[in-house]
Amino acid sequence: MASETSPRPADSLLDIQRTWWDRLAFIGRLLWRDKGGMLGLFLFLLVVFSAVFAPWIAPHDPLEQVMEDSKMPPAWSVGGSWEHPLGTDTLGRDIFSRIIYGSRVSLTVGFFGVLIAGTLGMIIGAIAGYLGGRVDSVITNTVNLVLSLPYLLFVVFIAAIFGRSLLNVILIFGITDAPIFARVTRGEVLKIRESGYVESARCAGASWARIVFDHIMPNLIGPLITLATFEMSAMIFYEAGLGFLGLSVPPSVPSWGNMLAAGRQYLTSYPWIATFPGVAIMITSLGMNLLGDWLRDVLDPRLRRARK
Amino acid sequence: MLRYFLIRLGQSLALMFGVLLLVFMMLRVTGDPAALMLPREASAAEIEAFRERMGFNRPIIVQFVDFLSKAVVGDFGESLHFRTPAMTLVTQRLPATVELAATGLLFAVLIGVPIGMMGGLKPGSAADSLARLLALMGQSIPNFWLAMLMILFFGVQLRWFPTFGRGAWNSVVMPAFVLGLPVMGQIVRLTRSTVLEIRSEDFVRTAYSKGLEPPVIYLKHILRNASIPIISVIGVQFGYMLGGSIYIETIFAWPGMGQLLQLAIGWRDFPLVQAIAIFTSTVVIALNLLTDLVYAIIDPRIRYGF
Numbered sequence: 001m002a003s004e005t006s007p008r009p010a011d012s013l014l015d016i017q018r019t020w021w022d023r024l025a026f027i028g029r030l031l032w033r034d035k036g037g038m039l040g041l042f043l044f045l046l047v048v049f050s051a052v053f054a055p056w057i058a059p060h061d062p063l064e065q066v067m068e069d070s071k072m073p074p075a076w077s078v079g080g081s082w083e084h085p086l087g088t089d090t091l092g093r094d095i096f097s098r099i100i101y102g103s104r105v106s107l108t109v110g111f112f113g114v115l116i117a118g119t120l121g122m123i124i125g126a127i128a129g130y131l132g133g134r135v136d137s138v139i140t141n142t143v144n145l146v147l148s149l150p151y152l153l154f155v156v157f158i159a160a161i162f163g164r165s166l167l168n169v170i171l172i173f174g175i176t177d178a179p180i181f182a183r184v185t186r187g188e189v190l191k192i193r194e195s196g197y198v199e200s201a202r203c204a205g206a207s208w209a210r211i212v213f214d215h216i217m218p219n220l221i222g223p224l225i226t227l228a229t230f231e232m233s234a235m236i237f238y239e240a241g242l243g244f245l246g247l248s249v250p251p252s253v254p255s256w257g258n259m260l261a262a263g264r265q266y267l268t269s270y271p272w273i274a275t276f277p278g279v280a281i282m283i284t285s286l287g288m289n290l291l292g293d294w295l296r297d298v299l300d301p302r303l304r305r306a307r308k
Numbered sequence: 309m310l311r312y313f314l315i316r317l318g319q320s321l322a323l324m325f326g327v328l329l330l331v332f333m334m335l336r337v338t339g340d341p342a343a344l345m346l347p348r349e350a351s352a353a354e355i356e357a358f359r360e361r362m363g364f365n366r367p368i369i370v371q372f373v374d375f376l377s378k379a380v381v382g383d384f385g386e387s388l389h390f391r392t393p394a395m396t397l398v399t400q401r402l403p404a405t406v407e408l409a410a411t412g413l414l415f416a417v418l419i420g421v422p423i424g425m426m427g428g429l430k431p432g433s434a435a436d437s438l439a440r441l442l443a444l445m446g447q448s449i450p451n452f453w454l455a456m457l458m459i460l461f462f463g464v465q466l467r468w469f470p471t472f473g474r475g476a477w478n479s480v481v482m483p484a485f486v487l488g489l490p491v492m493g494q495i496v497r498l499t500r501s502t503v504l505e506i507r508s509e510d511f512v513r514t515a516y517s518k519g520l521e522p523p524v525i526y527l528k529h530i531l532r533n534a535s536i537p538i539i540s541v542i543g544v545q546f547g548y549m550l551g552g553s554i555y556i557e558t559i560f561a562w563p564g565m566g567q568l569l570q571l572a573i574g575w576r577d578f579p580l581v582q583a584i585a586i587f588t589s590t591v592v593i594a595l596n597l598l599t600d601l602v603y604a605i606i607d608p609r610i611r612y613g614f
Contacts, residue, residue: 145323148544148596150551150588153569154330157585160573161334161344237450241555244452245570264456264559271460278453286448 030298037298040290047284051103058097060084062254066092071270087272089262095273098254099280105248105255106284109169109239110232116174118228121181122220128182129189130212140186143179151176155238159247166249169242173235184227185220192216222299226292233288240281256281312604320597327589331582332375336368345388345578384583389575394583398565402591404474405564408557409549411480412488417542420492424499425531431504439500446493452555455486459559472561483560487553491545498541502534509533536607543599547592 031037050057070092073080080087086095128139155172162168192198198215206214242248243257244264251258256277263274335341342359350358359365362385363374378384387394420442427439462482463471470479506512507530515525550565557566565584572580 141319145319145326148323148547148593149327150548150592152548152554153551153585153588156554156569156573157331157581158334160581161338161578233447240450241452244555245558245573247573260453260456267456267460268464274453274456278450278456281450281453282448285450286444289444289447 027298031294034294034297036290037294040287040292040294043283043287044291047103047107047287050100051107054100054104058094058100060094060097062093062098062101063252064093068092071266073270074272074276086276087270089259089273090266090270093254095259095276098259099256099276101254102256102259102277102280103284105166105253106236106239106281108166109173110236112170113173113177113235114228114232116170117177117231118181118224120175120178121183122185122224124178125182125185125187126189129186129193130216132190136186139182143182143186146179147183152238152241155242156245156247159242164246164248164250166253169239169248173238177231177235180231181224181227184223188220188223189216192219222295226296226299229288229292229295233285233292236284236288237281240277309604313601316597316600320593323593324590327586327593328376328379329372331585332372335578335582340364341578345576347576379586384586385579387572387577387580387583389572389577389580394580395587397568397580398583398587401563401565401568404562405550405553405557405566407474408480408483408487408553408562408564409546411484412549413491413542413546414488415484416488416492416495416545420495421499421538424496425503425526425534427496428500428503428534429507429526429530436500439496443493443497443500446490446496449489451486451489452559454489455482455556455559458482458486474563483556483562487549487556491549494541494545495538499534499538502537503530506530506533536603539606540599540603543595543602547595550591550595551588 031041066088069084069088070090072084072088072092074087075082075085084094084096086099088094089098124139124143128136155176158172158176159168162172193216198211201211201215239248239255240257240260243255244260246261248257249255251262259277260274263270263272263277266273335344338344341364342355342362345362346355346358363371366374382395384394386392387397390397423435423439423442426435427433428436430436459471459482462468468478469482470476473479512525512529515529552566553562553564554566554569556562557564558570561567565588569581569584572578572584
């Protein structure tokens with residue numbers, strides 16, 4: 001009732017009087033104001049939707065080979081038909097259906113890769129940031145040095161040794177990407193640990209666990225979610241790259257990288273085979289980058305003002 | 309300064325040792341390096357003979373000491389495919405990769421810095437929209453895919469540039485462009501945000517109130533201060549480009565280290581793969597060391613931190 005009579009200033013997510021519904025509505029308004037963020041969210045949800053509902057959306061079985069329909073161009077060009085909207089590949093498989101199913105590989109790698117990297121990195125970074133001193137300097141130096149190595153080269157090298165499987169790809173990205181999360185977590189923990197509100201909580205006699213879980217963790221979430229979005233986008237990118245070199249999931253699995261690799265051999269004669277999977281990668285990557293930019297602005301109010 | 313240099317040198321050497329250990333362990337972590345390097349249809353006797361020849365049947369510590377002592381003089385064994393020293397094969401390919409990476413970087417800097425600066429100086433303007441679009445494109449377009457489209461359009465249809473190989477003067481244009489594209493995106497983004505920050509610093513306001521001409525302020529006060537983070541990113545990115553040109557070199561059949569790596573993986577020629585990984589890492593580590601030293605000379609705050 002009181003909220004109707006006394007309007008509140010609408011610029012803080014941290015206003016404790018707000019309910020969760022208020023906060024969600026507030027985020028929704030911010031999102032509506034940022035058209036790039038809206039587009040990013042839409043593209044991201046589109047990809048998630050096609051991954052989840054692939055069997056219901058895809059017009060064909062992605063593995064079904066119909067030789068008499070092979071090398072069919074997309075529907076709008078001469079010789080194409082709406083039976084296969086984006087055409088077929090050299091084995092007569094429907095490209096549109098394969099792209100829809102391919103989103104499952106990309107999102108699985110991106111999601112679990114980030115989950116593993118984020119968990120590992122957060123633990124390492126939090127230890128470094130919270131303990132400080134010698135432990136911190138050893139961890140920080142190691143992380144910085146590891147991050148200076150040519151990343152892609154080592155991913156390719158390790159993938160070549162372990163062979164093609166979804167689990168291997170997830171583990172490779174999950175482990176090699178952990179240092180970035182460690183670096184960001186450490187920086188944030190250091191900043192928060194020195195802040196006034198942690199000091200006052202400590203003075204008020206808050207326990208160690210309470211400081212970590214009630215004061216440090218909630219403030220870490222923002223930067224880490226933003227980083228996770230960008231890293232997930234990067235992993236989807238790199239997975240496609242590995243697939244392109246024939247080092248990601250087995251060739252029988254429909255994935256965007258595998259499709260690019262297969263299409264590359266017929267680039268000049270049947271260009272559509274390699275073109276459309278690339279569009280799918282671009283849409284996903286664009287969506288996640290826009291979403292990440294927006295999250296960074298929203299979750300960090302200081303940046304929000306600078307951007308305007 | 310000397311102390312800083314020695315600490316950085318020590319770190320680089322430690323990292324080099326880490327790389328050697330990592331590569332050594334990775335080749336043995338699946339259990340049997342002989343099975344990894346030989347074709348699947350190899351007989352038991354062939355595998356045994358191969359183990360004997362490569363020394364895989366010795367104790368692991370002995371193997372590592374042997375590996376290290378040869379590594380310090382640049383000996384990484386013979387390529388299984390070519391039957392010549394792996395290191396020679398790699399260094400022969402270095403000039404092509406450096407040419408590609410340097411051209412790509414030049415393109416990224418020449419386009420990225422001015423556009424990023426225009427965006428940062430006038431946020432919200434048309435130039436700024438262009439800068440933000442370019443940054444986003446650089447991040448989102450898969451460059452190995454764009455490479456294929458460019459081959460189709462500029463190579464096959466318009467016949468402006470050769471579609472593969474390193475020969476005519478213009479053969480470097482397309483591969484360098486696509487290799488530099490993600491880096492350009494990053495440079496635009498970084499320049500824009502740095503300039504945006506510096507623009508509202510006190511010394512810039514002072515410069516304006518002294519009545520200096522805007523171009524002088526842009527170049528002498530803003531660009532000069534913005535150049536410090538940009539230089540450090542350029543150093544790091546050049547290293548990434550040397551190691552990350554594998555897709556682009558493969559697509560354009562550019563005879564550099566990246567293409568050799570892709571071929572060596574196909575042949576399961578792991579001594580060669582190992583030589584490429586270690587050599588590229590060494591170059592990148594050396595470059596990073598050099599960047600940090602240049603950085604410390606430009607910006608005294610860094611060396612006094614030690």
